[in-house]
Amino acid sequence: MVLTRKRVLPTAMLDSLSPLIAALRADGYSVIGPTLRDGAIVLAELTSASDLPHGWGVELDAGSYRVRRRDDDAAFGHSSGAQSWKTYLHPAKVPFWTAQKTSDGFTVDVPPPDGIRYAFVGVRPCDLRAIAIQGRVLGSSYAARLESAFIVAVDCTEPGEACFCVTAGGGPACGPGADIQLTETVGPRYLASAQTTIGQAVLDTLPQQPATPAEREQGATAVAQAAERMQRHLPSIDLRDLLSGSRNAARWDEVAQRCLACGNCTMVCPTCFCTSVRDTTDLGGDIAQRWQTWDSCFDLDFSYLHGGPVRTSTSSRYRQWLSHKLGTWHDQFGESGCVGCGRCIVWCPAGIDLTEEVSALAQERQTDHE
Template identity: 50%
Template sequence: MAKAKRDDVAVTVLDKDGLGDFIKNLRKSGYQVFGPRRDSDAVIYDLIDGADDLPAGWGSEQKGGHYRLRRRDDGALFGYGLGPQGWKRQLYPPRQKLFAATRKEGGGFTLAPPAPPDPPMAFIGVRACELAAIARQAKVFGDRDFADPGYQRRLAEALIVAVQCGEALDTCFCASMGTGPEVKAGFDVKLTELIDESRHVFVAEAGTPRGAKLLKAAKPASPADIKAAAQVVKNAEIQQKHLDPAAARALAANPEHPRWDQVAARCLTCGNCTMVCPTCFCTTVEDVTDLKGDNAERWRKWDSCFTTDFSYIHGGAVRTEARSRYRQWITHKLSTWVDQFDETGCVGCGRCITWCPVGIDITEEAAAITGQGRN
């Protein structure tokens, strides 16, 4: 995603066909286009061929340990809330080859870097919280001494089409975390879906010259359209869940709170929260060889701090108990992440609540442990 230049801002309106052409153009210019698509019982972010793949008329019902698709009474393309996983799947794939090593004749081996990169990606339907998550991961993968060149390249090349939420899920708390629902930065094009009796259109605003170019042929938006778009996002500000990020900083100072035992009694340490969290970045590596042992590869795989092996040092694991592992996860997310990167590791998307099999709620746990009197 290229840097924004405000004087290039163009606000336009696309109808459904216009959006279809927009996607078609992206594909024509060589992008792999990823967007929301219904796949059996969920809406996931996947390769799409065109606007017809978008989950028209599908909504979702989400709460602790609960995700159900439901039909909406409108034909909204972006009314499904959030998919199970954010865009880290595309930007930081679950399995990445780091290198291949081949034995040389006469001893030693050569190391080959991974295969040449795939074509650039375009993301359709990135929510405000997801944009924030992308920015946070970008910091992890390049803020300090070392950068992950793969992540940085994929992100730099990616074309980001953000979409503003028109309503919040029961699990959303982006407003508390200051990451949404309004899309403010980090996009090439920002869409706001407008549906009423007379029309179904998308107010499309460019955030970068690249975005502006894509919208060149589109019809300019009227002041009324722009006003309507602003109203849509207001609706999404009404959220049920709240988290006080400043208070949650105190998690690190409460390593012996009795609540850790209570939450550990429910936590299955399955690691679902870490897999669906759009900022969780931990990985492990796997070394593989062929049968002859002449060719070896090293793969990087998503990992979870909920596994015992995660903290292994010679002799054994450091965090053997569920309480220590849950504590590590939430404390890192809400407290020590701030020490590391000057911002919180939680963007308020609520995925960890939805996809926790036992419905553990990060907002409740943070409040209980930092003594905010909620339970």
């Protein structure tokens, strides 16, 4: 995939996604996409388009997630789900090496790449941005996995109640990063365009009609309306400046009264990337392994330096997370670390709402200045 391609307008209309998924599987891709499991829309391997959550939507709130029946058969009539694509591109547990004791020392084996080529079907615009953000943070191993991946992105036509991508610098229309881009329309039928050469090669093999101007108009209108339907917003001020000026805000102690420091927000966040390494040995001490695992700034061990953890209070840990996400991420990587997908709001067991916390910080700062 190429990140710099200019958006190509939809050229084709597809009656079904079955041929697309079949073509990708025939090309040797492991096709991953949304599916309904255990009362949630999760990412899993798709064997056919019938695995997609046709006719299912979601009802979201801070700390609350329910699936609901839709009155149509839309496959993408739900917003960002329980997991993000980092499950596949930046897995929770990765083996680094295995060392084995020998008669005259030890050997170290680095496992070869798993060789899985993923095709991601149904990547939302917010997640497309998140994938690119993680790519800029994580470098080569991530880039290798991403390079071999085929991405089918879908414009967002129905934002969830927790979404705020528009005020997080994005929007419901796909930006760069996809190989094929879809817009789901009534039926459901799919406006499609290839954004890359390999995307074009796949699209050319699929049964299709040319997209009519009216169909394109219908798709563009649905996406434009989605932008108007965001229910949550970040304040339109310089957030980097707000966070750097709010180190001593009283709000951190207030949010710490509710925050359980459980780390759910970081685990579901599509850009949070922190990891730890852990070493294991077998009982006999002949084999040692080193693993990379997801970590979180909410883990007390995360800030463990010589002698003990640096951030012992919940308020200091919440402050660290939010300040990095919206503030110092700019200094480190030249952009914000938040794409406005709303997962941290939905999957917080205490229902803490990032947009509300930022607004409260902005309010507190304004009051302090008056």
